[in-house]
Amino acid sequence: MPELPEVETLCRQLRKTIVGHTLLNTRTLDEKLENFSELENHQVISVTRRGKNLLLSFDNGRVLVIHLRMTGRLLWQEENGATPNYTRFIMTFPHGRIFFIDPRRFMTITWERTFPVQCGPEPLPRIDPAYMTGRGKNRKGPIKTFLLDQTVIAGISNIYACEILHLAEIAPMRPVCSLDAQQWQRLLSAADAILNKAVKCRGTSISDWRDFNGQKGTFQNELRVYGRDSLPCPRCGATVVRCSLGGRGTYFCPECQT
DNA sequence: CCCTATGTTCCCAA
């Protein structure tokens, strides 16, 4: 669930809350995660985002890279309260603490030395279409799968890929190399529009996504195809279809997406 | 019991 807009939302909230503050204590509650006590008593210098990764820089030169994968969440708590279920890691600051929550335990927390992962360019601001035609040359696979490839573009996953292709009026199964210049243009404009709007909405709370304060986002109210199979397409009225591409649920309008 | 789920990485085959 956490894609670029969700991670960007957390990034901004985290930045406002912890930059300039000293990390007093860390606690690892999952043996899959390392011990990070080396960061204790060091100040947070910056919080940034790269694709779906959150980067926390500390004043000892270390950078922590957090990836939430499928079900990871970060939750801020100022009052001393109960530890939420599935908490895997805790960071305590003078004015509150951060719970790293993850039922499925896919979340990763690593040092900078394992970074940069191969990460394509950020879709915001808009990517140059020439880059996409270059990368997409000779690619026979479906455009939707291509959009999910983090080494091509950083930060897009299933929900936003479906929404972007719908706005761009491009069918998800179209071979990458079949897109013309105008379609690449439309695709990149659509990515820019959808992702910007989703950031403004603080993400899509279709199941368990919550922001740093436990609040839902609102982009689920803006979805035009994702999760809407057998409902009418908001643009042309035809029935939205669900199919499987690369093993993932894919929603599109067979009428106006070509 | 079965199937599905938001992401990534690894293995393998063409």
Place this chain on the structure above:
DNA sequence: CTTGGGAACATAGG
């Protein structure tokens, strides 16, 4: 070397 398909990771919910 590149590309693409599928399984694996761990768990909850319908």
